[in-house]
Amino acid sequence: MIFGRAAKQTMVAPEQALPGRAQRPYQVPEHHAVNGNSMFGPYPDGFEVAILGLGCFWGAERRFWQTSGVWVTAVGYSGGYTPNPTYEETCTARTGHAEVVLVVFDPARISYAELLAKFWEIHDPTTPNRQGNDVGTQYRSAIYTTTDEQLKIATESRDLYQAALARAGLGEITTEIAPAGEFYFAEDYHQQYLYKVPHGYDCHAQTGVPFPRS
Numbered sequence: 001m002i003f004g005r006a007a008k009q010t011m012v013a014p015e016q017a018l019p020g021r022a023q024r025p026y027q028v029p030e031h032h033a034v035n036g037n038s039m040f041g042p043y044p045d046g047f048e049v050a051i052l053g054l055g056c057f058w059g060a061e062r063r064f065w066q067t068s069g070v071w072v073t074a075v076g077y078s079g080g081y082t083p084n085p086t087y088e089e090t091c092t093a094r095t096g097h098a099e100v101v102l103v104v105f106d107p108a109r110i111s112y113a114e115l116l117a118k119f120w121e122i123h124d125p126t127t128p129n130r131q132g133n134d135v136g137t138q139y140r141s142a143i144y145t146t147t148d149e150q151l152k153i154a155t156e157s158r159d160l161y162q163a164a165l166a167r168a169g170l171g172e173i174t175t176e177i178a179p180a181g182e183f184y185f186a187e188d189y190h191q192q193y194l195y196k197v198p199h200g201y202d203c204h205a206q207t208g209v210p211f212p213r214s
Helices: 057-065 087-091 112-121 148-166
Strands: 048-054 070-078 099-103 139-144 174-180
Touching: 048 057, 048 070, 057 070, 057 099, 057 112, 087 148, 099 112, 112 148, 139 148, 148 174
Parallel strands: 139 174
Antiparallel strands: 048 099, 048 139, 070 099
């Protein structure tokens, strides 16, 4: 079967997903290239984890590691079916995974709601399975929640931003909001990519609509 542009916009069925493997087939650095903090944990007591998909994870990760209150970031794959996928496999749209950023943050310095406000503003959540010229289910907008409270906040945040988009004459949010499944760390060269390659590819569409803040 040939997986072209149109096919990559259709979510693969679980029974048709690639089988994957029991262990990660590549090495991932333990420490963040920018701030030296541990990407794998254990994370400091009281810190929270957010998992967010907003298109190509290179530019998305940089926007979050530059955010005050964020302790560490990592890029990876989540939301699909294939265990321990590779980047090449994810690009076929046959793993079901989205490119995502794992964000470990200090809620005493930045709340989950504030983190989501940034999330909405730095990509276009109205374009299904697409950000700019990047097309496919791996580029879908997604919020994978790690607690029941995060799920509640994410839903409320979506509704607030949807109202702001409607006032601006823009379309419906297509963001997937669901409890987080397994997060698979991406390959070494993807981690903090735009720190290693400062002028590398950074594709992110934005609506230009600010998140409504009280």
